[in-house]
Amino acid sequence: MLSIARKIFGSTNDRRLKKLQPKVAAINALEPEFEALTDEQLIGKTAEFKQRLENGEKLDALLPEAFAAVREAAKRSLGQRHYDVQLVGGIVLHEGDIAEMKTGEGKTLVATAPVYLNALQGKGVHVVTVNDYLAQRDAEWMGQVYAKLGLTTGVILHGLNDDQRREAYACDVTYGTNNELGFDYLRDNMKYSLKDMVQRGHHYAIVDEVDSILIDEARTPLIISGRTEDKTEFYKTMDALIPLLDEDDYEIDEKSRSILITEDGNEKIEDLLRERGLLEEGDLYDAENVMVVHHLNQALRAHKIYQKDKDYIVKDRKVVLIDEFTGRMMPGRRLSDGLHQAIEAKEGADIQPENQTLASITFQNYFRLYGKLGGMTGTASTEADEFHSIYGLGLAEIPTNKPIARADEDDEVYRTAKEKYEAIVTDIKQSVEKGQPVLVGTVSIEKSEDLSEFLKKKKIKHQVLNARYHEQEARIVAQAGVPGAVTIATNMAGRGTDIQLGGNVDFRLEDWKEEQRAKGQEPDDAAISAKRAEIAAEVSELKAKALEAGGLYVLATERHESRRIDNQLRGRSGRQGDPGRTKFYISVEDDLLRIFAPERLDTIMRTLGLKEGEAIQHPWMSKALETSQKKVEQRNFEIRKNILKYDDVMNDQRKAIFEQRIEFMTDEDVSDVIQDMRHETVEDTVARFIPPRALPDQWDIEGLDEAVKENLNLDAPVADWAEEEGIADEEICDRLKDASDKAYAAKAAETGADLMRKVEKQILLETIDRGWREHLQRLDSLRSMIGLRGYAQRDPLNEYKTEAFALFEHLLSSLREDVTKVMMKVRVQAAPPKPAPLPDMKPSHIDPRTGRNEMGDPSDGPVAARTAPTQRRTAMAGNPSDPATWGKVQRNAPCPCGSGKKYKHCHGAIGSPTVST
Structure with missing residues (x-):
């Protein structure tokens, strides 16, 4: 019935797109008018639009004219004209939803129209990409369009200082990676003055590859951390124990990537620990041995679950994590809770100290800061529910400019990996012989190199693109469409770079320029123009051959856990109506089938009497695989949703603290806050030693006297006051407030009012930051053990909320006392300025998802060499x-x-x- 209704009335998506057509028609009708404008008049339109907004006109009313202006600017600066479907995508982005557009449909250009329209409000627009290379490329490329309209463009790259970042954020349009923007937000909330902050708010953002950033990276938070004590020898000792265990001593659960020690294993480990003096009394699970058990489990995971060349590689005596989705290296990214150190000990690499969390936020909560959010990707429909439930983002599937001519073939399923690889090599060889370009997708470095060895034996020329060849990524992918080319890529490596049949003219021209410079010759404009024409002719010829051979053939060696990643890989073929074909080769020994598919699958295939080398190829089999993937996707969604529930608790507290900091930084005078804190501290102190309605002989006057000296730095005659007849706790409280106010006023008079105001603000902010760091540590500890409450039939999340709230109240109470204690003892003198209060800050994002760490070594990335962006303003x-x-x-x-x-x-x-x- 639902299918019949869709045929009659159209789907929800069809109806939405139909409603947008009048707006597209209005934009098209304006094209002749904007074509007639001079360059100066086109720039003048921006000032006109801004004035109309100031006069009260709505942003939506300007949409047709603004989009028409952008289309004209793109034609003049890039020689590219927005298709109607690109305008539809731009309207969807402006409305704060996700535009799903196939690979090669020009998403980078689509974003310019809604970016320009929203930048007219003067609050800044952020365009978020997955790596530095794309951020810089897009800023320079699309910056030409914005420049034609009189807007400035900035780009946030790794390695910029605060002044450069502030300048980039001050531009009308700012490009940057999700990591850079998130860490800048965290660092801003650790600054001590408003002028030191670099961001200027979160007005509107468009997230490119929105599924990668808001889904794949959303399992764990961004973290800024500082180092703790060095425990290198302890890690080495724990590492030495693991090889002494037998397989019966532990149980591995591959689905959850966890490991449990058996009873026999416990006994053996206790004996080994006692021999080494690490277990002096009690048994392994006594309270005092909690840390030993924790690090033992991490050492086991490092040895038995994390695999070299799949989860990480060792480079220059450093363990570098690998992104499971793209196969990219992530320099500087580290696993938490001692797991990374356990892997370093296992591999004999240099062991780095563990880190203490100074500030953290999840991507979910960072991107929910924006007043309006839009996203672009080629594959989001499988995660539509998650986008809606977590971010409130709707989804519109935008039709392609030309019909898709790609043939998606059914999966071929083999019994063993050996049979599968032999079939793959045969298929590749046949494709190469007829001149068809082949993109081979693998799920890990290890498997890409295994396949490479197979191809070398058959003497098939090919390129391997994975974390080991990270720097060449864009160039290798750009040339993957040359006839007969074979490119082996780990999943979605090179995402963001189009595979054009025949090759990429721009990349070939850049290679030629570099060759000329290597010879000491700097090519002039005439030589470059002539060479471009020559390369373009060659590429056109090669494209005709590739088209004749059937277009790009995407051959995947394995199904991924997520259908979305498989769809991304498929989407590399069939760009802009080009022909192409895709096929997945699978074996029962693949991880997805081995872990998640029914155990009877191998038995069924044997029963069917399949001979060696034969495969099952049937739509039912593809459907069964899709069902397995859905189970995994649902499980991963639950993980992300659960993480967000816990982070939401912390997020409310984070907002309160960050807003309070900004309020204190904004205020010129915080003396009234200091006074309120001092008075509340007095009240709390008196209440602690003179309980309400207690008789005088129950008062702890001696304790109160010591606390007054410690917290208020006062030598008040508390004992004498207590001896007075009829005195009550309220009277003692009032006298202490008066005494502390007089003592503080004398200190302020001696110091000078202006200097005292600066000191008050500095101490207030430093104390808040120190308390917040300690609070984060307590929440981390609480989070790690709260799951055990489930055994007592109590909801761990509710327990976490209750205890986290109590801890936050304790934080606020201790802040008042700590600030009062310091201010009552402070001495101010002229001297050189103090160094920054937060040494050795290290940003990290624990969950491996994108290609780099914000604080990674610049020599480790990014994807392509950096040059100064042409549109970025330079400091004087x-x-x-x-x-x-x-x-x-x-x-x-x-x-x-x-x-x-x-x-x-x-x-x-x-x-x-x-x-x-």
Whole structure:
């Protein structure tokens, strides 16, 4: 019935797209008018639109004209004209939803229209990409369109300093990666003044490859951490125990990637630990041995679950994680809770100390900060429910500009991996012989290299693209459409770079330029133009051959856990109406079938009497595989949803603390806050030693006297007051408040009002940050053990909410006391400025998803070499005679005034207040 209704009335998606057609028609009707404008008049339209917005006109009313202006700017700057379907995609993005568009449909250009329209409000628009290479490429490429309309474009890249970041965020349009933007938000909320913050709010963002960023990366949070004590020898000791265990000593659950020690294993481990002096008394599961058990489990996981060349590689004595979806290296990214150190010990690599969390946020909660959010991808429909339930994002499937001519063949299922690989090599060989380009998708480095060995034996020329060849990624993928080319790629490596049949003219031209420069010749414009025409002719010829051979053949060696990743791989073929074909080769020994499919599958295949080398190829088999994938996707969705439930508890507290910090930074005078804290501390102190309605002989006057000296730095005659007849706790409380106010007023008068206000703000912020870090540690500990409450028939999430709230109340109470204690003891003097209060900060994102860590070594990435973005504004050089123009100067750097002294001994030392206690 549902199918019949869709045929009559159309699907929800069809009806939505139909409603957008009048807007597209309105944009098209304006095209002649905007074509007639000069470049200056086109730029003038931006000022006109902004004025109309100020006059109260709605943003939606400007949409047809704004989109028409962008289309005209793109034609003049890039020579590209938005198709009607691209305009539809842009309208969907402007409405705050996800536009699902197939590979090669020009999503990068689609974003320019809604970006321009929303940038007119002057609050900044962020375009989020998956890696630095794409962020810079898109900023330079699409920045030409924005420049034609009078807008500025910035890009946030790894390695920029705060001034450069602030400048990029101040632009009308800012491109950056999800990691960079998230870490900038966290770092901003650790700053001590508003002028040091780099972001200027979260108005509107468009997320490219939205499924990769909001789904794949959403399992664990972004974390900024600092180092703890070194326990290298302890890790090595635990590592040495694992090879002494037998297979009967532990049980592995591959589905959940967990491992359990058996009873026999417990006894053996206890004996081994006692021999090494790590278990002096009690048994393994006594409270004092909790950390030993934890690190033992992590060492077991490192040895038995995490595999070299699949989950990580070892490079320069460092363990570098591998993205399970793209096969990219993630330099600087580390696993938490001592697991990364356990892997380092296993591989004999340099063991880095564990980290303490200083600040964290999940991608879900970061992107929910935006007032409006849109997304683009080729594959989102399988996760539509998750996008709607977590982010409130709708989904519109945008039709292709030209009909898809790709043939998606049924899966071929073999009994063994050996048979499967032999069939794959035969198929590749046949495709190469007829001149068809082949993109081979694998799920890990190990399997891509295994296949490469098979092809080498058959003397089939090919390129391997995985984490080991990360730097060449874009170039290798760009040339994967050359006739007869064979490219082996780990899953979606090269995502964001189109595979064009015949090859990519721009990349070939860049290679030629580099060759000329290597010979010491700098090609001029005429030579470049001539070479481009020559390459374009060659590519056109090669494209005709590739088309004749059937277009790009995407051959996948395995099904992934997620249908979405398989669909992404399929989508690389059939770009812009080109012909193509796709096929998945599968064996019963593949991880997906071995772990999740029915155990009887191998028996069924034997019963069918399949001979070696024969395969099952039937739509029912493909449907069974899809069912297995759905189970895994549902499980992963539940994991992400569960993580978000816990993070939402912390997020409410995070918001409260961050908003309070910004309020304190904004206020010039926080003395009233300091006074309120002091008075509340007095009340809490008195209540602790003189309980309400207690008789005088039940008062702990001696304890109160000590607490007053400790917390308020007062030598008040508390004992004498308590002896007075008829005195009550309220009277003692009031006298202590008066005494503390007088003592503080005297201190403020001695210091000077202006300097005291600065000191108050500095101490207030530092105390909040220190308390928040300790609070995060407590929440981490609570989160790690709260699941055990389930054994007592109590809901762990409710328990976590209750205890987290109690911990937050304790945090606020201790903040009041700590601030009061410091302020009542503080002495202020002129001295060189203090160093930053948060040493050795290291951002990391535990869950392996994208291709890099924000704080990774610049030499490890990004995907392609960086050059200065053409559209980014450059900072003005400082005036030696005007310190206001110097920006942030390092303490040990030469003083900008030109004296030849270090800054800390020159202008950095003049009247700079610091605080000591």
